[in-house]
Amino acid sequence: MTIEEGVKYVAAAYAIILAVLVIYYFMSARRVAVLQRDVDLLEEEAKRRQAPAGEAGAE
Amino acid sequence: MKKLVSAPALFIGAGAFLIVGLMLGFWWAPVDSSSMGFSQKIFYYHAPIAETSLVAFGVAFVAAIMYLRTQDLRWDRLGYVSIRLGLLFAILVMITGMIWGKASWGTWWAWEPRLTTFLLVCFLYAAYWVLRSVVDEEQRRATYAAVFAIIAFIDVPITWFATRLMPEGLHPAVITSGGTGMESSMFASFMISMVGMTLLLAALIRRDLQIETLKDQVTDLKTSLGG
Numbered sequence: 001m002t003i004e005e006g007v008k009y010v011a012a013a014y015a016i017i018l019a020v021l022v023i024y025y026f027m028s029a030r031r032v033a034v035l036q037r038d039v040d041l042l043e044e045e046a047k048r049r050q051a052p053a054g055e056a057g058a059e
Numbered sequence: 060m061k062k063l064v065s066a067p068a069l070f071i072g073a074g075a076f077l078i079v080g081l082m083l084g085f086w087w088a089p090v091d092s093s094s095m096g097f098s099q100k101i102f103y104y105h106a107p108i109a110e111t112s113l114v115a116f117g118v119a120f121v122a123a124i125m126y127l128r129t130q131d132l133r134w135d136r137l138g139y140v141s142i143r144l145g146l147l148f149a150i151l152v153m154i155t156g157m158i159w160g161k162a163s164w165g166t167w168w169a170w171e172p173r174l175t176t177f178l179l180v181c182f183l184y185a186a187y188w189v190l191r192s193v194v195d196e197e198q199r200r201a202t203y204a205a206v207f208a209i210i211a212f213i214d215v216p217i218t219w220f221a222t223r224l225m226p227e228g229l230h231p232a233v234i235t236s237g238g239t240g241m242e243s244s245m246f247a248s249f250m251i252s253m254v255g256m257t258l259l260l261a262a263l264i265r266r267d268l269q270i271e272t273l274k275d276q277v278t279d280l281k282t283s284l285g286g
Binding site for chain 2: 025
């Protein structure tokens with residue numbers, strides 16, 4: 001097989017590997033960011049709900 | 060527990076090794092003189108991904124044993140993410156292997172020992188996912204998954220040794236007891252890519268574990284807030 005003939009196969013193989021790995025990397029990074037934001041929001045909500053209960057207990 | 064290496068450092072290290080390995084594979088290692096010719100360049104990522112996918116299944120195997128011993132769901136989580144990434148890598152191996160097969164053997168697929176046993180690995184670990192999806196109760200799901208991961212792992216050493224035990228197949232055995240069967244520049248490029256792919260797997264396992272932990276936190280917080 002000549003280099004010219006092999007190039008298209010090699011390019012296709014590396015393009016697929018790099019595309020899949022890069023997409024997975026960014027998808028997982030985004031998933032972490034979204035879930036972390038959800039955790040922060042839910043923790044804030046939990047604190048907000050506890051605060052009036054705590055104030056009522058103090059009275 | 061403090062982590063030894065930060066997640067960004069693992070990703071940067073993986074990227075650096077992978078780029079250097081690829082550059083050396085293309086510009087330092089010579090074009091293969093056998094019938095494979097230039098298509099042999101696929102090897103510098105194909106083989107490390109293949110071996111890393113088997114490492115991921117090995118991690119899942121150890122995690123399965125540890126789960127059955129301790130009943131600690133953190134081991135189940137590790138096994139789950141390892142198999143997810145191992146399967147992703149295995150699918151990449153199948154795709155790039157088919158491309159390489161077409162280039163060097165003239166066919167996309169051959170029912171020879173390495174390819175067939177590797178395809179079986181993919182099917183087994185895909186079945187692991189199906190199994191997990193049909194069991195709702197967490198501890199029972201983890202137990203079934205662990206037992207299945209141990210059984211599925213039996214095919215991994217068979218795949219690894221397939222080319223050595225049955226050398227008449229099309230797929231060559233790259234590293235054998237007799238040596239590497241390739242030039243030192245090719246082997247060095249391969250090893251650098253191998254280190255990079257292993258670091259990438261470690262970084263992705265760590266990130267996926269973080270995702271699973273955050274998902275559990277979200278579920279717990281929603282439950283405590285009443286829905």
